[in-house]
Amino acid sequence: MNLRTFMKMGGEKFKVIRNEVEITEVEGMSNTEEGTGRKCISFYPETDIETGDWVVGVASGNELYIEDTKIDVLKGKPFQKKGYYLTKTQYEKSKKENVPSVQINFQNAYGSNIGTSGSNLITNTFNFEAVDQLIEERGGEDKEELRQMIAEIKELFEDSEKVKKGGLAHYSEKIEKHSWIAGAIAQMGLGFLTGQMFR
Known part of the structure; x- marks a missing residue:
């Protein structure tokens, strides 16, 4: 028996969806690899x-994600193409399991509400007036330099072309000296990354 005979006995038509567009309809047969x-x-x-x-599957309605393909060769000729698949449920579960975890370490985090309570929230809207007030209260002789630093960092975040690895390195001495401002800068970055507006 050849593949065509098996297809006639146990095959099914499948719609092929690529990049959310149906591109063709093909014939295939569900199998388990020995x-x-x-x-x-x-x-x-x-x-x-x-x-x-x-x-x-046109008849079954089964939605299957092709995670790998392989051509089997028989007597020196391609015999079949295998499409290894995940069911929709398996695919969604694997996506959830593969979401990378992000660890952020805060020290004296400005504007943060951190803990184990289910009601804790992080406000992603960055408030420049509140930071200016903090600088006024705690900046001492470096107030103007700190205000200038915040303004320059804001420009960096607003112009994504300028944000590069090590882009904040020349501020490290000031941030180390005034560690309380690090949380404000972290929140500014979070607001930028999540697309929240500054205010």
Whole structure:
């Protein structure tokens, strides 16, 4: 028996979705790879299926994410293309598990509400007036320099082309001397990264 015979017996039509656009409809047959036990769909070797495609069974309605492909060769000729897949549920679960964790260490964090209570929030809108008040109260002889530093850092964040690794390095001495302002700068950066407006 050849692949075409198996397709007629147990195959199904699949819509191929690439970059959220349906590009074609193909024939395939759900299978389990011997030896590995991996779930796959057997397609004809010339089928346009790529890693990252979604295939949707026309009869079954199953939504499957193609995570890898491989061509099997038989007697020196391509015999089938295997599309290894995840179900929609498996795909969504893997996405949640692969979200990178971010650790932020705050010291004297300006404007932060940090703890274990479920009601804690971080306000992402950066308030320049509050920082100016802090500088007035705690900046001592460096008040004007600190105000200038905040203004320059604001410009850096507003012009994303200027934000580069080490872009704040020349402020490190001032930030170290006035460690209380580090939290304000961190919040300014958070507001920039989350697209929140400064006020």
